[in-house]
Amino acid sequence: MKYITIFDTPRQNQIAIIRHLFEENQIKFRILDEATNTAIPVGVRVQVIEDQVLRAKNILKKNGFYGTPEPEANSALNYRFFWYLFLALLLIIIISGLINWCLF
Structure with a gap:
């Protein structure tokens, strides 16, 4: 019997x-390169x-x-997330500085 890789x-x-x-x-199959308990994804x-x-x-x-490709990570979304995070942290620093300045 000859086996052919299909996925x-x-x-x-998924496996x-x-x-x-x-x-x-009732399809005869085998799974190659299957790693158990690994933190690093290994191709199977x-x-x-x-x-x-x-x-x-x-x-x-x-x-x-x-037929349905997996969604790829959108770099624009990642960029936007970190930009908003930076702005939020900057706003917190400015507000805490103003509160500290007004109290003393």
Whole structure:
């Protein structure tokens, strides 16, 4: 039997879902490079036998693993967050300085 890689991910939750889907649909599969109890995301490959590649891909597509790219981190949102944080801290420093100046 020849196995073919059809999906790879560093996310363990996706692997658990795929494992369940394939077991439920009696698809012969194996998971390579699966690390247990690791803090660093390690790429994990899901392989199926070549007779069932099309069926397995259809199951993954039907359940949203193909065709919908994951949202990327928006650098503009990160920039905006830190800008607002800086302004809030600056405002707190100015107000505390004014309160301190008015009391003495």
